[in-house]
Structures are given as C-alpha cells and as structure tokens.
Amino acid sequence: MFTNELKHSEPTRIVRRPRLSEEVSLALEGKIARGEIRPGQRLPAEKALAESFGVSRAVVREAVARLKADGRVETRQGAGAFVALAPKSLNFRFCQGDAPALVELREIFELRAMVESSIAELAARRRRPADVTTMQCFLLAMDDAVATGSDGSEADDDFHLAIAAAAHNSYAHRLLEFLGRHFSESRRLAWTMPGRHGVLPESAQSEHRRIYQAIAAGDAAGARRHAHEHVRCAARRVAVELADDLISERRGDVR
C-alpha cells in the first residue's frame, strides 16, 4: 500500500507509529458509535473492509478481534460479523493514556469511597469465621510491614480484597478486583511518595483495624463508616504529599 514512506524522514519520532489495526478498529468503533452501523446489523465483509481501508485482511481481522473482545461485535462463521445488541462485556477505561489529573484523583477517591464502604457494610453482614481469619492474616502482615519498615502494599491490596470476599458477592468481588488495579495505585500513592520509603503510616493501619473490628463484630453501619473514613483519610494523605511536592517543586516524574 501507499503507507510507510517516511521511514527515517521524521527524526523527532517519539510516539510510535500507530498500528494499522488500531486505526481500523478505531474507525469501525466510530462507525458503530455514530450509528452508521446499527446493533444487529452486519458489518461489511472482511475482504471489503480490507479493500476500503487499503490494508490486508489480517489487519482487518485483528481490528475485528479487538471489537469482539470488547463485546461490541459478534462473529458467526459463514454468516458475518454483527454489531452486538446487548454487549456481555465492555471495556471500562480509566484515564486513557496518561496519569490521572488532580481533579480526576478526587473523583477516583470518591468512587473508591462509595464502593469500598458499600462492600464493607455487606461484609459485616455476611462474613464467616474463615473470612475474619483471612482478613486478620493480612492485617498482621501489614503490622509486620509497619514494624520492619518493609513494603506492605501487597498486604494492603489483599486486605481490601479479603473484605470483598467476605461480602460473598462474586460480582462485587470482581468489580473491586477490577477497580482495584486503579485504586491500589492511588492507595500506594499515599505512602510511596519520595521521602516515605513506601512505609505504611500507622494512622492508615489503625483505620484498617477499625474496619476489621467492625466487620468481625457484624457492625454493618460501623464498617461502612470506617471504610468511608479510611478512604477520606487516604485522600487527605495524598493531597498533603502532592501539596508538598508542588511547593518544593523539585520533581519531574509523578509516576
């Protein structure tokens, strides 16, 4: 095809050249979103798409495979590819691209407070002895981390997932697991910033203990309150750190 002519003519090439399959899948996504192809309707054949986009069929297949993985289209061998009526799954993307901005951080913490407090409440109602034991296990692991000054981020993640497990709702568990990838990033942000050596502050640990005790005691309202408060405090810790950074402004990477 006519592409790929500018091999070395662009010295300031920082971002990688976009993959053809990405362009095609984005284009198809757009067609679907704009309603040019309605749900239930058939997409053009792969061969036709390949010709119209000026690419090979392999590229089209890869693009369609992505839409299929996203649940936006379904394919039937011999019949064609159809825009899904009611997607069984969908990609939920956080901050596509870069790190979240400050205003987004507030919203993430807010969402985290909503979800985690609801799950904690449910856990207080449903927990069984085994669940309590598991939670206690990770709580002790974090105690250890505080005492020795080692990294307790993993135990922190596990602790919050153990709460979700105690709620005995597989959908809620999967949701938190899913959100957790992003929550844990914000969680870690609270105590892995420079100068903190990744040490879990004792204040956070005492919050954990309060949540644990409320769930163990079956105190639903208390569990909700403490979980909500925990997230609020975490947000405050992050905000303080960020403010310090902004003042001393000696940093380049916020990763």
Add this chain to the structure above:
Amino acid sequence: MFTNELKHSEPTRIVRRPRLSEEVSLALEGKIARGEIRPGQRLPAEKALAESFGVSRAVVREAVARLKADGRVETRQGAGAFVALAPKSLNFRFCQGDAPALVELREIFELRAMVESSIAELAARRRRPADVTTMQCFLLAMDDAVATGSDGSEADDDFHLAIAAAAHNSYAHRLLEFLGRHFSESRRLAWTMPGRHGVLPESAQSEHRRIYQAIAAGDAAGARRHAHEHVRCAARRVAVELADDLISERRGDVR
C-alpha cells in the same frame, strides 16, 4: 460430493465447536493468572507458542490480540509481548456465555443496589437546577409511558443515568453507564415478561418519584434509602415473575 456427510449425523450439536484462538487465549490467560508468567515478564515468541499449541501463528496472534484488548498484555514490535504491570483497562465480564443463573441474579441486584444508592446519595449533595430539570424530564416521560401503556424502558435507563450525571463524578457516571448495560437488562426483566406487555408498573414509578424528590430536596440519606428500596422492590418483582414462570412452566426461551 463427499463433504458435508456429518451435517445431520450429530443432532445434539448445540454448542458450536470452540474456536482455536479462544482455546489458546484461555490457556495463556490461565498461565498468567496462575503466575506462571509474571507481570512484566515476556511471553514466549509467537512462533514458539504456535508450535507448542500446534496451531498456526495467525491463531496465536488472534489470541494475543484478545489479551491485548483486555489490557492483560502489551506488545512491543521487535521486542515481544509482555504481561501488563498495571492494566489501564480490563474487561469486566458478566455471566460469560449464557443467561445469568438465579443465584447470579441475586448478586447482580445486590451490586446494583450498592452502586445506585451510593450514587443517589452523592447526587442529592451535588445536584444543580439543571440536573433536577433533566431528571424531571425523564420522570414525566415515564409517566407518559405508564399512561399510554407504551414502552418506557429507554426513559427508565435515561432517568438512572441522569441521577449519575447529577452526582458530578465522571468516573461514577462511566461506571454506571458501564454496569447499566447489565442493570438495564435486569431492570427490563422486571416488566417486560410475558403478560406484562412491557408496561412499567406504577409501583416502580412511585419509587422513582420518591428518589427524585429526595435528590431535588438535597436529602442525601433519603435518596440513598429510596434508591436502595427501589432496587429491592425491582428484585422482588423479577422474583415473583420468575416464580410464576416456573410454576406454569410453559416457556422455552428466557431471553
């Protein structure tokens, strides 16, 4: 024509033959989940995978493309495919495959109650005049649907999304939008079952009105309570309908 000999020789062929690429992607997914390939580590080369699975490279590429779309792996041309460290997006799948079982329905409603009540509470704190107007608009549309006996499911979806918009948290809004695909299915289930003609029951509409009034009045606790109750009632309506179906057992498709 010696082909197509077993076209009708297999009468019990209900499930389609599993696609090779699905098997491979599932196998790789398992390897990653079990920790056989850790985050940040490189996957075997496509050629090697193709040989070990006994398939062509095209199949492997399709399988990897799916994992890539799910955000579980990242590929770098010339370097290889790597298990993602912190996926920016992840596919959250409901009931992979068939319709949700009964026990799953309970969990879905439970999750829906958690999320919608939290969002309603936030909406009561944050709503602005314009938000209230929007919500009222959809409320009236549903009134219309009840009066004329027409389909009000779209207005129902819009009403719940308007609440999320009033919460002024883009992440929460996107989450509900995302979950909504599945919630709305369960929501519609409550009043599109046979014999109901897809008519919105007035009881549900009065619940909507209570939620609306609480949010408009800025009553956070009330909004949470009413939203929670609304979902509980919806679950009960679905349960009653399902029970009726089970007793009269005159149906084949539950779609």
Add this chain to the structure above:
DNA sequence: CGCGATCCGGTTGTCTGACAACTTGGCGGC
C-alpha cells in the same frame, strides 16, 4: 403448485510462507 433436498456463492476460520519494521545484545573499532 407446494415442499424438500441440493447446490452455490459468499463469509469467516485457519494455514503457510514471505518480507518489513523494530528491539536487543554483542562484537569490533576507536
């Protein structure tokens, strides 16, 4: 005429082989 069985074009799924674009590590020159 009505109604199956059959056929046929079109479409997706898979295979094969090849080359381009790119990364990485090592080797050699300085």
Add this chain to the structure above:
DNA sequence: GCCGCCAAGTTGTCAGACAACCGGATCGCG
C-alpha cells in the same frame, strides 16, 4: 572504556489458499 554498527530474533503486515459454514436460489418430485 565507550560508542557505533551489525546480526539475530520478534512483532507487524501482506498475499494466497483451502476448509467450515451459512443463507438463499435452484431443482426435482409428488
């Protein structure tokens, strides 16, 4: 020791082919 270049390995893309399958058209028979 350090820098640049090269080569092997890997992913991205292309082309062509065949198998499996679907849906409608066609044909044959009662």
